[in-house]
Amino acid sequence: MSVAVGATLLGPETTSTRRRGPRGTARGTARRAEAWAGAVLAGPAVGVFAVFMFVPLLLTVWFSLHEWGGFGPMTWVGGRNYVEITQDPTFWRAFGNTVLFTAVSVPLGIVTGLGAALLLNRALPARGLLRGLVYLPVVVSGVAAGVIFLRLFDPIRGILNQLAGTLGLPQVDWQSDATAALVSIVVVTTWQGVGFGMVVYLAGLQGIPREVYEAASVDGAGRWRTFASITWPLLAPTTFFLVVYSVILSFQAFDSVYVLTRGGPGNATTFLVQYAYDQGFNQLRQGYAAALGVIIYAVVLLLTVVQWRLGRRSAA
Incomplete structure (x- = not known):
């Protein structure tokens, strides 16, 4: 048993x-x-x-953590470079310029990219050609874009000032006025980035089921009501990605800025990456420039983590 x-x-x-x-x-x-x-x-x-x-x-x-000019032996200095950065007024000016540039260029890029996507998502004649023309600036290098707009914003021979003089409008000194110089940089970066935002938003728009719009139309929802209640909420993940991506790019802005203004006038358009470049290659302070690079990386990482947590909280 x-x-x-x-x-x-x-x-x-x-x-x-x-x-x-x-x-x-x-x-x-x-x-x-x-x-x-x-x-x-x-x-x-x-x-x-x-x-x-x-x-x-x-x-x-x-x-x-060293003092080094790019040649010869390095000298250990520990955290002295970081302490010096906290006491450097030019660094804080460059940091403020970068934050201001980010606060202006990122929302403007989001709005223009979304507007282009909404417009070119409709059945338009030559829609593919128009999409290609809007996306074309994305493949243009920052140096080439800077050279192109340098001809437009030249205070003497620039097309914009010549056109303003012909129309009897006041001319703008795009390179000597701090606000105008920053505006020119924002215009260039927006022109370059609108195509990428358009493509990403087009992918998000085409992922929204048509049945949702048909149901809203049956319920009598107008165009703006449909956008506010359906399109914009469903594009929240796409917008979150573009915001994080744009913030990272804005803190790395260098090439077009260097060509257009060289950080002038009077450090009014000096950004963090350009300041690090100047310290490393013009002033031959490689250790100081490396410390600036570490700080830029830490700031971008912190902003990305904060935005990621805010995005997850809003999604929940």
């Missing part, structure tokens, strides 16, 4: 284990194969990231 009880208690489990054994082994083998396949496929990307992103970041942190 004890044998029967033992067979009753252990038999089904043993039988089920034996039955599941080959399947469990097969599943485990399949999962290990998938893990190895994923590692092999991701290996090159991880290697490239480590070589060109992670290693330079560590080297930048290491350089920031």
